[in-house]
Amino acid sequence: MKISTQIIHFKTDGHTQMHDITAExxxxxxxxxxxxxxxxxFGIGSTTGITTVEFEPGLTKTDVREMFExxxxxxxxYAHNATWGxxxxxxxxxxxxxxxxxxxxxxxxxxxxxxxxxxxxxxxDTRPRNRKIAVQVMGV
Amino acid sequence: MKISTQIIHFKTDGHTQMHDITAExxxxxxxxxxxxxxxxxFGIGSTTGITTVEFEPGLTKTDVREMFExxxxxxxxYAHNATWGxxxxxxxxxxxxxxxxxxxxxxxxxxxxxxxxxxxxxxxDTRPRNRKIAVQVMGV
Amino acid sequence: MKISTQIIHFKTDGHTQMHDITAExxxxxxxxxxxxxxxxxFGIGSTTGITTVEFEPGLTKTDVREMFExxxxxxxxYAHNATWGxxxxxxxxxxxxxxxxxxxxxxxxxxxxxxxxxxxxxxxDTRPRNRKIAVQVMGV
Numbered sequence: 001m002k003i004s005t006q007i008i009h010f011k012t013d014g015h016t017q018m019h020d021i022t023a024e025x026x027x028x029x030x031x032x033x034x035x036x037x038x039x040x041x042f043g044i045g046s047t048t049g050i051t052t053v054e055f056e057p058g059l060t061k062t063d064v065r066e067m068f069e070x071x072x073x074x075x076x077x078y079a080h081n082a083t084w085g086x087x088x089x090x091x092x093x094x095x096x097x098x099x100x101x102x103x104x105x106x107x108x109x110x111x112x113x114x115x116x117x118x119x120x121x122x123x124x125d126t127r128p129r130n131r132k133i134a135v136q137v138m139g140v
Numbered sequence: 141m142k143i144s145t146q147i148i149h150f151k152t153d154g155h156t157q158m159h160d161i162t163a164e165x166x167x168x169x170x171x172x173x174x175x176x177x178x179x180x181x182f183g184i185g186s187t188t189g190i191t192t193v194e195f196e197p198g199l200t201k202t203d204v205r206e207m208f209e210x211x212x213x214x215x216x217x218y219a220h221n222a223t224w225g226x227x228x229x230x231x232x233x234x235x236x237x238x239x240x241x242x243x244x245x246x247x248x249x250x251x252x253x254x255x256x257x258x259x260x261x262x263x264x265d266t267r268p269r270n271r272k273i274a275v276q277v278m279g280v
Numbered sequence: 281m282k283i284s285t286q287i288i289h290f291k292t293d294g295h296t297q298m299h300d301i302t303a304e305x306x307x308x309x310x311x312x313x314x315x316x317x318x319x320x321x322f323g324i325g326s327t328t329g330i331t332t333v334e335f336e337p338g339l340t341k342t343d344v345r346e347m348f349e350x351x352x353x354x355x356x357x358y359a360h361n362a363t364w365g366x367x368x369x370x371x372x373x374x375x376x377x378x379x380x381x382x383x384x385x386x387x388x389x390x391x392x393x394x395x396x397x398x399x400x401x402x403x404x405d406t407r408p409r410n411r412k413i414a415v416q417v418m419g420v
Contacts, residue, residue, distance in 0.1 A: 001141040001143075001281040003281075003316055003317060003419060003420055005316060005385055005387050005392075007392075036143055036145060037143060037276075037278070038180050038276060038278065040318050040383050040384075040385050042383075042384050042385055042392055044392055044393065044394045044397070045394035045396075045397055046332055046333055046334040046394060046396055046397040046398075048394075051236055051237075051239050051240075051241075052186055052235070052236075052239075052240050052241075053186055053232065053235075053236050054186040054220075054232055056220065056223065056224070057219075057223070058218065058219035058220035058221075058222065058223040058224065058229070059218075059219070059220045059229070059232050059233075059236075061219075062218075062219035062220075063218045063219050063220050063229050063232070063233060064233060064236060067211055067212055067233050070210075070211045070350075071211055071347055071350045071351055072347055078338065078339075078342075078343045079337075079338035079339070079341075079342035079343050080334075080336065080338035080339045080342075080343050081338075082338065083336065083337070083338040084336065084338065089338070089339070089343050092333065092334055092339050092343070093339075093343060093344060093347050095332070095333075096331055096332075096333050096339075096344060096378070097237060097331075097377060097378065098236070098237065098239075099239060099331055099332075099378075099379060099382070100331075100332050100397070101241075101331075101332075101381075101382045101383050101384060102239075102241045102383075103180050103182075103241050103242075103243050103383050104180075104182050104241060105145055105180050105182055105274050105276040107145050107274075112145075112147075112182055112184055112274040113184065114184045114185035114186060116185075116186055117184070117185055117186040117240070118186075134385050134387075134392040136317075136318060136385040138278070138317070138318065138418070138419075139143060139278075140143055141281040141283075176283055176285060177283060177416075177418070178320050178416060178418065191376055191377075191379050191380075191381075192326055192375070192376075192379075192380050192381075193326055193372065193375075193376050194326040194360075194372055196360065196363065196364065197359075197363070198358065198359035198360035198361075198362065198363040198364065198369070199358075199359070199360045199369070199372050199373075199376075201359075202358075202359035202360075203358045203359050203360050203369050203372070203373060204373060204376060207351055207352055207373050210350075210351045211351055237377060238376070238377065238379075239379060241381075242379070242381045243320050243322075243381050243382075243383050244320075244322050244381060245285055245320050245322055245414045245416040247285050247414075252285075252287075252322055252324055252414040253324065254324045254325035254326060256325075256326055257324070257325055257326040257380070258326075278418070279283060279418075280283055
């Protein structure tokens, strides 16, 4: 059993912008030399999210954003904004639901993803940021 | 520390149909012979979901479906559908929120679930499919 | 590679009440003496949730609750309530979305959380309860 952890850095624009991080995670996995186990991907920051999606622009640029606008619109007034002088209450709510925690198994050194299933890092925040995600590989 | 991975196959009808997979996961766990550790359950495919629920028909057949119809209705026009000639934009949005990644701990060879808490595989897609989920057990 | 599991007990009020459990998890981590690995936090019960949030009252007492009231209001009539004489259909729906499963990596004995990112246990149920969450640490 072996374990290794890497931090990956991103520059992001926010506003529910999505980044396909499957290649980066496969690279960490390949470097680890492990064959069977789990990769844990963690979004560092309470306005981020990690999940899977078919990474195509209809979903990532339009549909997901329209869905979130229904129940956590960016333009709404939030108690969070009033208290802290922030404008990113919507970003916190979206992150709360999607979650920042993600684990996926691999076998024969390959993640068990579907053909049209990519791992995405989502930045829900309202301004460009320098982001970090943690990728931890554990296995044999 | 030991690790083992199994693929479980399902025939599904879709449209947010739920499958109680707790027994299947307990079977994998029992066969592993492990006492303490984690089971990782992963939905292979970007229109699937893994979560927990009290598996009773009021929730699984009515309430969950009605909730999703509010913010990701099947009948809506989605950019995903327009681009790809698909009709399953709603399925992708629901999977995006619920997530395909699930980990739960076990002790003394038993999952630490609540009495009325079952692990469910959800197929959000819009047609019958042959599905696979990955179940990975890691522990001692 | 080592593994240890602890059960943490809470008295809760419910109605989407949030508990910052970061300190409790750090305590389990510290006692384990492990340096690098993952903590798995699991909400025992199908009306609970585990996720991360910036733990400040604007979000935890107002914004998150207002968001959930849009698509899973407590006062609505649910099939779950009709079938079982319960009144907590909304609690089940909220838990279904947020999820009870959470994993986060640690390095040098410290969780890789953001500065304003806390791990929260949410009780969505409609009455005071005695709750348990499982915290499992795995690593080297």
